[in-house]
Amino acid sequence: MGVMQQTQKSERTRLTVGDWEQGALDMIAEQGVGALAVEALARRLGVTKGSFYWHFRNRESLLRSALESWEQNEEAEVLAGIESIDEPRARLREVFHRVAHEMKSHRIYAALLKVLDHPVVLPLMGRVTQRRMQFLTEAYLQIGMPPRTAAHRARLAYAAFIGFLQLNLTLGMPRLSHEEFDAYVEHVATTLIP
Amino acid sequence: MGVMQQTQKSERTRLTVGDWEQGALDMIAEQGVGALAVEALARRLGVTKGSFYWHFRNRESLLRSALESWEQNEEAEVLAGIESIDEPRARLREVFHRVAHEMKSHRIYAALLKVLDHPVVLPLMGRVTQRRMQFLTEAYLQIGMPPRTAAHRARLAYAAFIGFLQLNLTLGMPRLSHEEFDAYVEHVATTLIP
DNA sequence: TGCTGTCAATACGCGCACGTATGGATCGGG
DNA sequence: CCCGATCCATACGTGCGCGTATTGACAGCA
Numbered sequence A, B: 001m002g003v004m005q006q007t008q009k010s011e012r013t014r015l016t017v018g019d020w021e022q023g024a025l026d027m028i029a030e031q032g033v034g035a036l037a038v039e040a041l042a043r044r045l046g047v048t049k050g051s052f053y054w055h056f057r058n059r060e061s062l063l064r065s066a067l068e069s070w071e072q073n074e075e076a077e078v079l080a081g082i083e084s085i086d087e088p089r090a091r092l093r094e095v096f097h098r099v100a101h102e103m104k105s106h107r108i109y110a111a112l113l114k115v116l117d118h119p120v121v122l123p124l125m126g127r128v129t130q131r132r133m134q135f136l137t138e139a140y141l142q143i144g145m146p147p148r149t150a151a152h153r154a155r156l157a158y159a160a161f162i163g164f165l166q167l168n169l170t171l172g173m174p175r176l177s178h179e180e181f182d183a184y185v186e187h188v189a190t191t192l193i194p
Numbered sequence C: 001t002g003c004t005g006t007c008a009a010t011a012c013g014c015g016c017a018c019g020t021a022t023g024g025a026t027c028g029g030g
Numbered sequence D: 001c002c003c004g005a006t007c008c009a010t011a012c013g014t015g016c017g018c019g020t021a022t023t024g025a026c027a028g029c030a
Helices: A017-031 A038-045 A049-055 A059-079 A088-100 A104-113 A121-143 A147-170 A178-192 B017-031 B038-045 B049-055 B059-079 B088-100 B104-113 B121-143 B147-170 B178-192
Strands: none
Touching: A017 A038, A017 A049, A017 A059, A017 A104, A038 A049, A059 A088, A059 A104, A059 A121, A088 A121, A088 A178, A104 A121, A104 A147, A121 A147, A147 A178, A147 B147, A147 B178, A178 B147, A178 B178, B017 B038, B017 B049, B017 B059, B017 B104, B038 B049, B059 B088, B059 B104, B059 B121, B088 B121, B088 B178, B104 B121, B104 B147, B121 B147, B147 B178
């Protein structure tokens, strides 16, 4: 006993590495990677730079840690308990509908898409995107598509997902009512799942 | 007579506003909006800042002019002589195939997608995206789709286009051979055009 | 109670890119 | 030929954000 985690309820307690990482991910989700500044984040957490440079070597180090933490958790957020659905088509449809809902993880992914020139971000996004397209490809294979077609369809579906993020989150283009939005998602599902 | 345009062949001649705009668009296409720095662009054009601040009030002014110029020309680049194709489906297929080819205009569009938080870029991208989706919607209507379906399909097709840009241009994800790339484009066309 | 390790505050230096100030070069018309 | 307008070079000032250096506060433990 005696070891309190205390990463929750950060009311006037000392900060941990995890607190800084979470704060960084919050800022990235809200304002993008460019807005992740040391002093701004420190203000947000109620301290000054002096604290930051005790926990991290520099800004890059924080970014690396935060994104590493994100990479380890982003998968579970969407795929939680998805394997309980047996029918392949229904499972894929469920994935589509889940993805359509706004999640913090998606905002971060969209923010990272905008800084792919950054040497830390590029390989990470390569891995994540690769895994996700792999998942889609296997899903289409389970439906019964021939391999080549499955790969192409997976690529198309994932491209549609990325465009969806841009149009909604950043461009604010939809201007759709709630019901019309659902109708759109349904249209996508039926168009992309044979 | 007597009035030489001389915007071509910029061998040791004075620079015009159009030269700066084109240079700016080149830099944006190659390295993104963030890399558009006054002194860097001046070096690229073989002069110094002193020249720049004679032609423009500041960096923002250049960005505004350059993007305005781009907005007026980007449409023609893809749709040139597309109305010569009568059959609606064939015309749409032709648009898909043209778009699949890398063009400078697409690189600029992709670069602008990454700075949608910029107050100059956001409304411009809103207009351009709106027009393009409008075009797609009407194309699907001409095919015979009911209005709601046409709107949804246009949105899906354009989202796929945006994702396509990200996956190829910036993420470098495709790793496809030339023929496999063509097969993918063909798959997209047949999937998205009934 | 004093010591030590942990976390934070303050002050400072530095690099970069923007923007300004001012003087120099070059071209065309009277 | 020369003068004003146009175009460019050089030098400087400034703000911002990173990173460093130094000191301070506060816990647990002997």
